[in-house]
Amino acid sequence: MSQNMSYEPRLSRAGGKRPVTEADLLDQTLVAGNERTIYAKQVPQDKVYAAGNGGMDRLQGNGAHIFASIVDDVGNPVKGDLIVAITDSEQRRVLASTTVDTLGELADATTQERTERPLFPVLGPYAKPGRHIEFRIRAEPGSDGVSIDPAASDVRLYYTEIEA
Numbered sequence: 001m002s003q004n005m006s007y008e009p010r011l012s013r014a015g016g017k018r019p020v021t022e023a024d025l026l027d028q029t030l031v032a033g034n035e036r037t038i039y040a041k042q043v044p045q046d047k048v049y050a051a052g053n054g055g056m057d058r059l060q061g062n063g064a065h066i067f068a069s070i071v072d073d074v075g076n077p078v079k080g081d082l083i084v085a086i087t088d089s090e091q092r093r094v095l096a097s098t099t100v101d102t103l104g105e106l107a108d109a110t111t112q113e114r115t116e117r118p119l120f121p122v123l124g125p126y127a128k129p130g131r132h133i134e135f136r137i138r139a140e141p142g143s144d145g146v147s148i149d150p151a152a153s154d155v156r157l158y159y160t161e162i163e164a
Contacts, residue, residue: 014162042089
């Protein structure tokens with residue numbers, strides 16, 4: 001059974017902020033109700049990765065303001081949930097995960113002022129060396145069978161890279 005990821009204040013000022021953009025996304029065909037990985041990165045031996053970045057307080061100014069307008073190969077918005085996960089070294093077993101937000105909410109954030117976008121604070125547990133950090137989509141029935149188009153999407157998500 002995997003752990004649920006949650007805000008980890010001890011890591012809120014640790015490490016460096018690393019972006020994930022549309023250029024980093026994988027081409028995937030979605031299946032309703034199933035999770036499909038749209039981004040994965042293996043943690044090097046000298047680092048640990050934590051999903052998100054910064055804290056939860058907008059006034060501190062260290063928050064990670066995110067958006068994700070993910071579209072299919074004909075330009076329609078993909079419907080479903082964005083999930084962040086930590087998987088084992090073979091990407092077969094989910095060790096920890098949580099739902100970031102709905103893709104509809106994250107797409108709406110694309111047009112908002114940066115400081116009004118949803119915050120994605122650093123989450124624990126973190127991914128140890130050899131494991132993977134992943135962003136996944138759990139598609140709704142209306143997006144069943146569609147292929148995402150990374151080049152036509154507009155995405156800004158974050159993870160934190162920390163020296164091990």
